[in-house]
Amino acid sequence: MIIKTKNFRVSYGDKTILSHINIEVPAGQFLAVLGENGAGKTSFIKALTGENNQTQGLLTVNAKQIGYVPQFRDISRDYPLSITEFVGLNFNQGSRLWFTKTEKSAVEQALKRMDLTTLGNQRLGLVSGGQKQRAFVAQALVKNPDLLILDESTASLDHEHKVQLLENVRHLQREKNMTVLFITHEIKLVADFADGYLLFENGQVKQGSSDELQTLTTDLTTRHSEDEVRNV
Numbered sequence: 001m002i003i004k005t006k007n008f009r010v011s012y013g014d015k016t017i018l019s020h021i022n023i024e025v026p027a028g029q030f031l032a033v034l035g036e037n038g039a040g041k042t043s044f045i046k047a048l049t050g051e052n053n054q055t056q057g058l059l060t061v062n063a064k065q066i067g068y069v070p071q072f073r074d075i076s077r078d079y080p081l082s083i084t085e086f087v088g089l090n091f092n093q094g095s096r097l098w099f100t101k102t103e104k105s106a107v108e109q110a111l112k113r114m115d116l117t118t119l120g121n122q123r124l125g126l127v128s129g130g131q132k133q134r135a136f137v138a139q140a141l142v143k144n145p146d147l148l149i150l151d152e153s154t155a156s157l158d159h160e161h162k163v164q165l166l167e168n169v170r171h172l173q174r175e176k177n178m179t180v181l182f183i184t185h186e187i188k189l190v191a192d193f194a195d196g197y198l199l200f201e202n203g204q205v206k207q208g209s210s211d212e213l214q215t216l217t218t219d220l221t222t223r224h225s226e227d228e229v230r231n232v
């Protein structure tokens with residue numbers, strides 16, 4: 001198991017966000033992470049990455065390297081770095097201004113994986129939303145993570161680019177036997193790609209298989225379209 005929790009809990013002061021969380025995530029799967037706004041997804045992910053210690057119970061993460069692409073990274077038009085420089089930032093060279101051979105080749109590989117080779121010299125601030133998202137993922141890939149966490153990476157993209165990004169990540173995940181946690185509100189979109197899901201709801205986390213995800217997708221889509229009909 002790459003992630004395992006036992007009676008895991010997240011609370012901020014006296015406000016409990018998640019409790020009695022018992023999940024086991026096998027390595028090498030692509031999981032959709034679902035749940036409404038405020039359901040506790042980010043709180044849980046931050047616990048995985050070591051950025052949230054307001055937790056109790058057991059959480060085991062057996063990843064050697066975690067790649068994390070957080071939600072809402074605002075890159076303005078005057079952002080000075082090229083895509084290649086941005087992707088290389090993860091190496092944290094300190095005062096060293098150059099990349100080692102290995103670092104350089106890791107950056108090149110990551111750019112290639114995300115179809116960014118020809119755009120490497122372009123300034124990140126000036127490329128399209130989809131290209132920025134691919135650069136964020138490429139940056140998370142340079143250290144060869146065995147656990148990749150993408151938070152709403154498809155949110156601002158048009159349908160074609162959403163599918164393209166998911167296909168890219170899926171391909172990579174299979175090739176490298178990576179574990180991917182894909183946080184999204186677009187259940188229908190991710191249902192075709194995921195091996196299973198984690199659903200954050202009412203302070204709990206439910207885990208399910210890809211078949212159960214298909215059922216959940218149908219249920220939720222029906223529920224939503226009924227709501228829409230009612231609201232007309």
Ligand SMILES: Nc1ncnc2c1ncn2[C@@H]1O[C@H](COP(=O)(O)OP(=O)(O)OP(=O)(O)O)[C@@H](O)[C@H]1O
Pocket residue numbers: 012017035036037038039040041042043044200
């Ligand atoms: N550091 C914190 N201190 C206090 N409350 C917090 C903190 N971080 C998050 N919360 C609260 O915990 C709840 C869960 O937030 P969280 O960001 O984990 O949800 P989420 O499922 O990721 O939501 P979204 O889909 O909107 O990103 C929210 O009510 C939020 O206000």
